[in-house]
Amino acid sequence: MKQRVFALVDVNNCYVSCERVFDPKLHQRPVVVLSNNDGCVVSRSKEAKALGIKMAVPLFQIQHLIRQHHVAVLSSNYALYAEMSRRFMNILADFVGPNEQEIYSIDECFLELTDHQHRENLSSYARQILKTVQTWLGLPCCIGIGYSKTQAKMANHLAKTHAAFDGVCNMVDEDPCVIEGLLAHTDVGEVWGVGRKLQKRLEQMQICSVMDLVEADDKRLGQHFSVMLENTVRELRGISCIELEHQVPDKQHIISSRSFGQPVKDLQNLSEALTQFTQRAVERLYAQRLLCKSIGVSIRTNRFQDAEYFHSYTIVHLRDYTDNLLEINKAVQYGLKCIFKVGHSYKKAGITLLDVIPRQQYVPDLFFDAQSTIKNQKLLDILIQINKEHGKDRIVLAPLTNKQPRPWKMNQAHKSPSYLTQWADVLRVQ
């Protein structure tokens, strides 16, 4: 049997790179992109990293650096990144077969190259991929190649951190001594599946570098920790244990939650916010042809103010599986009334659609109302279509038509235009 070969392709500093495609002024200078509500840094250019700006650091903690070094600061523009991601994945799909691609995240993609080993040189094939993405899309990437997904991930990390690789690290063809030398100097925490807690516990056992983990007793680690870590060690040795998932699995739950721009004290505003989150979640549920049977509702104050921290959560069960927006929102509002307590300054709220199944798996019971289900489907179809054509939130549920100021709306002070998803924002060439 042929030994399997995997690649991991990812976009360098993805969100910053997407912004740079449309705004040349962002090149050669430090740039950061912020999380929702302009809270934390989630993407940094290499110049921003060089200034010591860490991942996930709150914006207010680096204001001095931003002023001093004229760092460009941008709010997240997820519509833009999602569209760039779609194009990126399409380019990669052209290089491999339909069952040889796994879209792992917005900026990462595994490719199975097992049937491409006949190629004279996998590294030059990888370079061809990089060049195509760069030319067609303007996005810089790195590629790691290995005998397992974990090896490919590790190779990708090496490609990113060692300039000599020039974007492609091929663990399959590279001199093993070179790779082992690098892994001996790479922290065990860089391994896919080893997070902060696990790293600490491994270090207590003198397993500090990736090479230490490769040489560790996998069975013993399996008993001491979990089967996942045992598999990780085997994968690092080049034994493929984790399958490529070329089909996107159905979601098990759908979350929609947000921090508020300003704290909210009253039920009316919480109700409006949750109505909007519900609409977002149900649109996703509907798009994926799923149904849900229960809904989690949660509200919380600022978790960084420990003394007054308050959070509350409840689950509302529905009579039957549904994707009916009105029915689901009714349940959410009921849940909210159950958990709401006067006197708190709420900073975040959210809903989770639970007990989710694919629509075609649903078996109607005696009380199933086909007429109203079809009516609801038509209603949602139209609602989604209109919002798609005439702008997000053109049609909303009644509580959201209130024109009062919305303290719960998230801060987005530095958002770039919707270059790829709104006609009015398409770039003009003078």
Add this chain to the structure above:
DNA sequence: TCTGGGGTCCTAGGACCC
């Protein structure tokens, strides 16, 4: 003053059954 959001998987422990 200001600290993201959306997921998955595994494990432990309790309830329940025969």
Add this chain to the structure above:
DNA sequence: TCTGGGGTCCTAGGACCC
């Protein structure tokens, strides 16, 4: 004082990922 054993299912919470 002493109180079976083995199995399944469910849930909450932790850890991890991007």
